[in-house]
Amino acid sequence: MEKQSRLLCSELCVQRRLYEVTLNCAILAWKDIQIAKKHTGRAIYGAVKAGSYCVPVCEIIAVQEKDDDTPCKNTGKWQKVPQSPADPCQHAFTVFYVERTRQHCWWCSNVTFHCSDHSLCLLWVQTIREQLALLTNRPKSLLVYINPYGGKQRGKQIYDHKVAPIFSRASISTDVIVTERANHARDHLKTEADLKKYDGVVCVGGDGMFSEIMHGLVSRTQQEAGVDENSMEETLMPCGLRIGIIPAGSTDCICYATVGSNDPVTSALHIIVGDSQAMDICSVHNEDRFLRYSVSLLGYGFYGDVLTDSERKRWMGPARYDISGVKTFLSHRYYEGTVSFLPAEGNLGSPRDKMQCRTGCSVCRQSSSDKLVSKNEDSVSDAECQDTWTVIRGKFLAINAASMSCACPRSPKGLSPSAHLADGTTDLILVRKCSRLDFLRHLLRHTNKDDQFDHSFVEVYRVKQFRFTPRYQECDSEVDLRESGVTGKRFLSQICREHRACGCMPSQSNWNCDGEILPHTAIQVRVHCQLIKLFARGIEEQQVFEDPYAHCAI
Numbered sequence: 186m187e188k189q190s191r192l193l194c195s196e197l198c199v200q201r202r203l204y205e206v207t208l209n210c211a212i213l214a215w216k217d218i219q220i221a222k223k224h225t226g227r228a229i230y231g232a233v234k235a236g237s238y239c240v241p242v243c244e245i246i247a248v249q250e251k252d253d254d255t256p257c258k259n260t261g262k263w264q265k266v267p268q269s270p271a272d273p274c275q276h277a278f279t280v281f282y283v284e285r286t287r288q289h290c291w292w293c294s295n296v297t298f299h300c301s302d303h304s305l306c307l308l309w310v311q312t313i314r315e316q317l318a319l320l321t322n323r324p325k326s327l328l329v330y331i332n333p334y335g336g337k338q339r340g341k342q343i344y345d346h347k348v349a350p351i352f353s354r355a356s357i358s359t360d361v362i363v364t365e366r367a368n369h370a371r372d373h374l375k376t377e378a379d380l381k382k383y384d385g386v387v388c389v390g391g392d393g394m395f396s397e398i399m400h401g402l403v404s405r406t407q408q409e410a411g412v413d414e415n416s417m418e419e420t421l422m423p424c425g426l427r428i429g430i431i432p433a434g435s436t437d438c439i440c441y442a443t444v445g446s447n448d449p450v451t452s453a454l455h456i457i458v459g460d461s462q463a464m465d466i467c468s469v470h471n472e473d474r475f476l477r478y479s480v481s482l483l484g485y486g487f488y489g490d491v492l493t494d495s496e497r498k499r500w501m502g503p504a505r506y507d508i509s510g511v512k513t514f515l516s517h518r519y520y521e522g523t524v525s526f527l528p529a530e531g532n533l534g535s536p537r538d539k540m541q542c543r544t545g546c547s548v549c550r551q552s553s554s555d556k557l558v559s560k561n562e563d564s565v566s567d568a569e570c571q572d573t574w575t576v577i578r579g580k581f582l583a584i585n586a587a588s589m590s591c592a593c594p595r596s597p598k599g600l601s602p603s604a605h606l607a608d609g610t611t612d613l614i615l616v617r618k619c620s621r622l623d624f625l626r627h628l629l630r631h632t633n634k635d636d637q638f639d640h641s642f643v644e645v646y647r648v649k650q651f652r653f654t655p656r657y658q659e660c661d662s663e664v665d666l667r668e669s670g671v672t673g674k675r676f677l678s679q680i681c682r683e684h685r686a687c688g689c690m691p692s693q694s695n696w697n698c699d700g701e702i703l704p705h706t707a708i709q710v711r712v713h714c715q716l717i718k719l720f721a722r723g724i725e726e727q728q729v730f731e732d733p734y735a736h737c738a739i
């Protein structure tokens with residue numbers, strides 16, 4: 186058997202009749218190693234037909250020596266390669282790798298190489314393992330929280346059947362905690378978890394569960410760094426551990442917007458290959474009190490009302506959002522108040538830029554970090570920008586701040602298609618009072634390709650900070666000056682100026698903060714650039730999926 190040791194390269198190449206494993210230090214080539222049939226699907230078949238095939242070794246998940254006495258049971262579809270007496274292939278190893286399928290989904294595929302020489306097989310296995318061990322961005326130990334009640338209550342089942350076997354295949358050790366109550370994961374992360382033991386934290390659940398994990402991790406990091414979360418002026422400390430999301434909720438918006446699908450296996454594979462996607466976080470304060478963090482949508486008016494109504498209909502399951510949506514649309518309520526904001530620098534683009542990348546593909550991430558560098562070089566501190574605050578007063582059907590596209594299966598482009606995950610900004614969308622028909626036209630554009638901002642009653646700004654004060658609280662401050670008694674103050678603050686005679690309650694909505702209702706309507710919001718990292722890579726461009734050479738990662 187001829188062994189060759191040449192070239193430096195990080196690829197495993199398969200060529201027509203000569204199969205070569207090309208790893209970091211050597212190409213090992215043997216003519217008698219065969220791909221075990223074309224049973225793993227069109228990727229390998231296409232590769233053999235096309236004549237050559239190369240993709241980075243970094244998307245190999247694992248390699249396993251195959252015990253020839255045990256028939257391969259991986260998918261149930263596998264057949265052992267028939268062995269002829271003239272060509273006995275008694276030894277084999279299986280490479281597990283990422284295969285891209287449709288709609289941004291990944292699949293764990295495998296291919297088995299057969300060889301007559303046992304020591305050769307072992308050398309391949311050992312060399313591939315050594316190369317995998319060099320990939321230090323891959324997690325080896327994870328802390329997993331499962332919400333057994335999220336979505337259709339299948340979180341535990343999804344983890345046990347779809348995710349745990351691939352983690353184990355990739356030799357990732359896990360500590361699993363099945364939550365027993367709301368905020369169990371957040372509190373555990375904040376106070377008890379021994380985070381030094383782990384390379385990442387994984388949540389199995391929906392957006393609410395992700396929010397718990399994110400709050401726990403961000404708060405813990407600030408505590409350890411001695412940062413006061415109640416102060417709007419403090420610069421928050423970025424978290425060291427990455428977060429993985431295994432989708433098992435009702436909407437799974439954050440997973441969808443960062444990975445491109447809500448498929449648990451795809452998310453597990455992104456965790457295994459050690460992807461990293463930075464993400465901005467908005468802190469929300471009411472005066473000097475920290476309320477919550479937000480990563481996706483802060484919505485007052487329409488989206489606040491939909492959430493408030495849907496919370497009363499939890500028993501309906503995911504259908505509650507549709508019913509509450511229709512009800513809220515028909516009620517057509519508008520709210521008065523003042524929005525003030527600090528616009529982002531011009532080089533960070535505009536929400537009306539043509540959509541290029543929804544979430545930060547590698548190209549976009551690069552350009553974004555370039556912009557961030559230039560921003561730092563300019564040293565434009567928030568303090569220097571204080572005098573550029575813009576103030577808008579009016580009657581609004583909706584005030585939305587989208588820190589990411591908020592794309593989901595219902596709205597494939599999302600609320601703000603060009604919003605970037607990690608550029609330190611949020612897109613502030615103001616929908617002014619308009620007719621029901623106009624508002625319907627605007628809402629429908631979330632579901633098609635038309636420009637949803639192209640209406641006279643819609644304004645959109647890319648901002649770094651914003652504040653909202655509802656009209657009745659503006660009255661409040663005026664009343665404060667005149668009233669000295671606390672009781673009187675509280676009473677009058679509830680009464681709308683125009684309706685003093687009738688004493689009716691002023692019209693007010695709630696803020697929907699990533700699916701949670703905030704207890705205050707007057708809020709101050711500040712975007713913190715790249716505060717956390719996810720095990721994700723943004724939505725890959727479609728060509729990656731359409732390229733026949735990119736279907737498999739070996």
Ligand SMILES: Nc1ncnc2c1ncn2[C@@H]1O[C@H](COP(=O)(O)OP(=O)(O)OP(=O)(O)O)[C@@H](O)[C@H]1O
Pocket residue numbers: 331332333334335336337363364365366367368369389390391392393394395397433434435436437438700
């Ligand atoms: N063991 C538990 N019992 C009850 N509630 C829990 C438990 N664990 C977590 N929770 C809470 O359940 C809420 C909803 O969970 P989750 O986000 O996983 O599902 P969902 O609401 O169906 O999905 P989505 O948020 O994507 O719409 C979260 O806010 C979380 O705090």
